[in-house]
Amino acid sequence: MADIAIPCHSLSRILKKSPVDVSEQISEAIAPQLKGLALISSMNGFVNLKAHPEWLANKTMDLLDDKMIGVKKDEPRRIVVDYSAPNVAKEMHVGHLRSTVIGDAIVRMLIFKGHEVIRENHIGDWGTPFGMLIEHLIDLGEDSFTTKKGISDFDQFYKEARVKFDQNDVFAERARSRVVLLQGEDSDT
Numbered sequence: 001m002a003d004i005a006i007p008c009h010s011l012s013r014i015l016k017k018s019p020v021d022v023s024e025q026i027s028e029a030i031a032p033q034l035k036g037l038a039l040i041s042s043m044n045g046f047v048n049l050k051a052h053p054e055w056l057a058n059k060t061m062d063l064l065d066d067k068m069i070g071v072k073k074d075e076p077r078r079i080v081v082d083y084s085a086p087n088v089a090k091e092m093h094v095g096h097l098r099s100t101v102i103g104d105a106i107v108r109m110l111i112f113k114g115h116e117v118i119r120e121n122h123i124g125d126w127g128t129p130f131g132m133l134i135e136h137l138i139d140l141g142e143d144s145f146t147t148k149k150g151i152s153d154f155d156q157f158y159k160e161a162r163v164k165f166d167q168n169d170v171f172a173e174r175a176r177s178r179v180v181l182l183q184g185e186d187s188d189t
Helices: 009-015 017-035 053-065 096-114 126-139 151-167 169-183
Strands: 004-007 036-043 047-050 078-084 116-122
Touching: 004 017, 009 017, 017 036, 017 047, 036 078, 036 096, 047 053, 078 096, 126 151, 126 169
Parallel strands: 078 116
Antiparallel strands: 004 047, 036 047
């Protein structure tokens, strides 16, 4: 049984040859250059290789002794990685973790490669959703929030504001104007 089986079917379509012919040509070309691998066969359009156990053990031990596990350091650069960015005007869910986990993994790999990384975990913005929320609150009045509210209540509040924004041009313009005031650090906003 092979440790590595390399399919040649896609390449055979490009070369307009049978997968068997392509796998045989590749096998003949690489056989003299294999180090630590033995060519078992070229069969049914696959190049089949097997690792020599001693060679594999030595390579594994070399990696264990190398704190960089064979990864070469890059010329250090300063890199900004912007990730996450959930809309904080809406209820969060588990799907928001995906971008955060991927972004953090990218940052860790870049640091491992020797780069200076600036993490920018942008949590939402002060855009239209906040203008909508503020204007909806103004329309309802301060007394509308006399009892303690949970996240699901806030999510419903956002949905109501969104419907108003989509259906009422006057409300939409007020929400956009409120965003300008908010971004300008208006004290009443």
